[in-house]
Amino acid sequence: MNKTTHDYYARSHHDHDHAHDHDHGIDDEHAPVNEHDNGPPGDYEIMSRAMQELLEQKGVITAAQVARRMELFDEEFPFRGAQVVARAWVDPAFKQRLLADGRAACAEMGTMLEAERLIAVENTPDVHNVIVCTLCSCYPRALLGMPPTWYKSRNYRSRVVFEPRAVLKEFGTELPDSVTVRVHDSNADMRYLVVPMRPKGTQGWSEEQLAQILSRDTLVGVTVPRVSA
């Protein structure tokens, strides 16, 4: 890999350390400015909210129970993608197997994706990958946990397919025109995982150390892993 070309990810402003950003249950501060949809809520959203309010008023459920249920979803699908990519960084043979058949490679590490068919796509000095589902919010939950709010927003889903560079820039990821931006619309049966480039300054790091810089956003492709100065 040509390491001399990696600097194109460097940002001129708003530099931020993602090294400890594993708090993927909370909306990312780097989400697009208009992360939350501006339009009026849809019929199903209104129906869902009304139903929840009614059930709470009638004493059938409590807001705390709803919150707990959402926490359980998170626990059921923990964020395990970082370990898989860290292994790929230190083990070239594993990386080849991951790129060839994502589900089989994850199974090697004891991570069973069950029904999910996983396609891992590798960032290179020439290609940057980013994932979206324009039709709904298809996401590799078994590997990355529940999708963040911005991933499900109409703003992200509609814009990243036709102006990916502008959206990536809002996440702090600026790419020169020489790098091909490869958008993957996760619109049917496959799920996707981005394998970012291993940044400079990580020689000799353990898999555990490497996993620390592999935030959820880097595996969706909206940001790239960075090493704090």
Next chain:
Amino acid sequence: MSSEASLRSTYTAAPVHRFNVGDKVAVKHANPPGHRRTPYYIRGRQGVIERICGAYPNPEELAYGFDGKPEKVLYRVRFLQTQVWPGYAGPANDIIEMEIFEHWLEPASQRGAPAR
């Protein structure tokens, strides 16, 4: 992208498939009612088969409680962004890829020039 040829998914390809990797295809320009997994923005556009994902239950049947049989062959198709969006602002080599079921595809040669 040259190294990708050796990195195709090992998912079992459907034994009978109409298109092969590298074939130029066009997404049908149709607006049938019902549940479809073919995004509107890609209908009528031309691309190239990137890989064959295998055969999967037909989502257009699953959506209404049927069993999805017969299964349909699913492909990943690669499109040039400049051919998908007339006003695409990025460089000419940017691409978008997505999954398209076989019955939504036809050989590009039957359609002549790219749509729009």
